[in-house]
Amino acid sequence: MIVADRKPIEEIIGYLKDHKNILVLGCNECVTVCEAGGKKEVGVLASALRMHAKKEGNEVKIDEVTLERQCDREYLDEIRDSIDQYDAVVSLACGVGVQFTAEQYHSTPVYPGVNTCFMGATEKRGLWTERCxxxxxxxxxxxxxxxxxxxxxxxxxxxxxxxxxxxxxxxxxxxxxxxxxxxxxxxxxxxxxxxxxxxxLKDWSTDRAGGPRKVVREDVQQ
Amino acid sequence: MRLQYPPNIRIVRVPCSGKVDLIHILHAFEKGADGVCVLACLEGDCHFNNGNLMARRRVEQAQEILNSIGIGGERAQMYNLSASEGPRFAQYVTEFTEKIKDLGPNPVKLAKNKAA
Structure with missing residues (x-):
């Protein structure tokens, strides 16, 4: 799975200082397993952001949604009807989810809520290590x-x-x-x-050295 | 044993302190609590093995978050005592209440009241 780590709340507060209607968007996949961006972490971050805004005397609306995945269009479509209410999204998905959300919703800024780290495994709860x-x-x-x-x-x-x-x-x-x-x-x-x-000698052209990569499977394309 | 303790605390009973999640503590502050203390069994005495140890870690997580948003981590506190220690319960909640009184009201509540 893709392993991510929490971002400091101060950093996220910094991104959001000019926004009044914010959606905290979680992901039910890898980041849920590594306890960085699932439904629970969405609740915690949203609560902290709401408290900070209230304390500063700012009228800010902060909603919470957690999608099944943020790296597939059909799941991102679930927020299509409500996205116009928000002037910013904090995505707690990995870097893929953040970018894919932004690609679907051009007029809404999408900020990262976690630091995406690597592809790894859960050694035990609270310890994830790189494998691929x-x-x-x-x-x-x-x-x-x-x-x-x-x-x-x-x-x-x-x-x-x-x-x-x-x-x-x-x-x-x-x-x-x-x-x-x-x-x-x-x-x-x-x-x-x-x-x-x-x-x-290894052919590194399939690694990052060859630039952004893609997998094309015409046999399964529709 | 007619023990006195401050009447302004609100007791939320849970089956084990391990039931207390980080989000419960944060929601209490969001709704205006001035302080939250988790009173758990003595370490090593948990009937579910490690409920009180998990609670301690969650209180520490809450403290970290409260510090980073400027509310003050000392408003969340963890105490350990045995279920039979009534006098100690009264002593801990009295201590905690005094400490919170010194810190003053929750800034979130103050801002909310000002806005209303």
Whole structure:
């Protein structure tokens, strides 16, 4: 899932200082799971914004809506009839949701309510860690299902660098060396011969280096 | 045991302090409460294992938010006591009420009253 973190309330208050009718728009998907932008967080942020406005003596209307997703038009259409009442939207979805909402509603400013961080997993409640960078050419089949693109600081493809010490990365003693993990895993799977194989140069054009990307599936298009 | 405690507190009973969510605390302030204290069982004594520990974290979250919007985090407070400690309950709510009196009314309530 896409992992996001809360933005400081002061920052959001700063965006909204000139607006009087505000919609706080949550998303029921990834940001709900990582407790940054679901229905609950929408309620908390809206309540805090209402209190701040009242305290400052500003007459501000703040409503709360949480959509199933903000990255699909059919769900964003649910606010089409009511969007004209608002002069600003704070979207608690990931950066995708913020942009897609703005694309659907050209005349309403849409502000981000969270900091979108990475694609990751829930290790435990309150701890999310990165697993994928969406490089567009998945090599997990040869690396024991551990990604050196996302988890090796240098994105190395043929074993660890000299900075790997006791299974930890030189950038931080708390960060596991991805290649140590890969070797341990291949050993456990009795597939260390995979490690011996040289990984050829990777085509980075499918990564961000090739600019904004798209997936086109004509077979499913309507 | 005819204990006295301030009559201006409003008791909201919940099955466990773990039931108290951040949004409940914030809504109380939004509606004009001058202070909110959560009285929970002693740490380590929760019948549901960690309800009071969750409540403590939520009170801390509320304090952080109240500080950032200029209402004052000290208006939300956490106390731990055993269910049988009537005198301590009276002592805590008296202390808390005095503290809130010193802080003055909730600025949200003041602004609301001024507007009305």
């Amino acid at each position: 960078q969406g490089c567009g050419q998945c090599i997990l089949a040869t690396t024991g299902s551990i990604c050196p693109v996302a988890r090796c600081a240098k994105r190395l493809f043929n074993g660890p660098c000299g900075g790997s010490t006791d299974g930890k990365c030189e950038i931080n003693a708390e960060v596991d060396c991805a290649w140590q993990l890969i070797i341990d895993r291949l050993k456990a799977l009795d597939r260390l011969d995979e490690y011996e194989k040289l990984c050829p």
